[in-house]
Every structure is written in structure tokens, then in C-alpha cells.
Amino acid sequence: MLLLVACAPKAVRPAPAPRADVPQGGLASFYGEGFDGKLTASGERFDRTAFTAAHKTLPFDTCVRVTVVETGKSVEVRVNDRGPFVAGRVIDVSEGAARALGIVEQGVAQVRLQRCD
Numbered sequence: 001m002l003l004l005v006a007c008a009p010k011a012v013r014p015a016p017a018p019r020a021d022v023p024q025g026g027l028a029s030f031y032g033e034g035f036d037g038k039l040t041a042s043g044e045r046f047d048r049t050a051f052t053a054a055h056k057t058l059p060f061d062t063c064v065r066v067t068v069v070e071t072g073k074s075v076e077v078r079v080n081d082r083g084p085f086v087a088g089r090v091i092d093v094s095e096g097a098a099r100a101l102g103i104v105e106q107g108v109a110q111v112r113l114q115r116c117d
Helices: 002-007 095-101
Strands: 025-031 053-054 064-067 074-080 091-096 108-115
Touching: 002 091, 025 095, 064 091, 064 095, 074 091, 091 095, 091 108
Parallel strands: 025 091, 053 074
Antiparallel strands: 025 108, 053 091, 064 074, 064 108
């Protein structure tokens, strides 16, 4: 009897749903050319010119308004990837979104995140 229990398949538990907590703030960075055309965590191809983003917990296809604290510039991006994987950063935006935000030269910026209306 013990042998049968040991060989029985283990129950598979689904991963918990990503949290949809917004607003939040922190450092944003961007990614671009080196990732262009590669698959994102959502399964779609990364387009560095599209206004998309990587976030650790927001569900895919969530629309997020990213606002640079220092300048007030903002863009709306769609979450289609996971990340960032650098401590202290809350979102990685595509190069296109970073250009619109004016953060390409500095590479990172303090931002506020809000769900799009």
C-alpha cells in the first residue's frame, strides 16, 4: 500500500493569479534593440517601437499609465512581459515608450504607475 501511494501522481496546483495592485511608484528602465523580435513572457514577439512593458505581477494586457515624476511626461503601455529583474525597479518599458517619456539618455527614471482609465 505504501508503494502505491508513493507512485501516485501529485496534484498540480495552479499558479496564483498575478496581483493587479496599482498605483505604485519607483524606478523605471527600458529595453529595446537586443530583445526586438524575441518572445515575451506572454508569447508575443517583442517590438521595441510598441508601447509595451514588463511588470512582475500585473496581468498581461493591463494598460498602465507611466508618469515620470521629474517631468510629468506620461505614456500608456500594455503589459506583455515579466520583469524587471533588477532590484528596486518597478517596470521596464519598451524603447518606444522610453523615447516618448524622455528617459533613453539617462536609462532610468522615478515614475508613478496608474491603471489606465
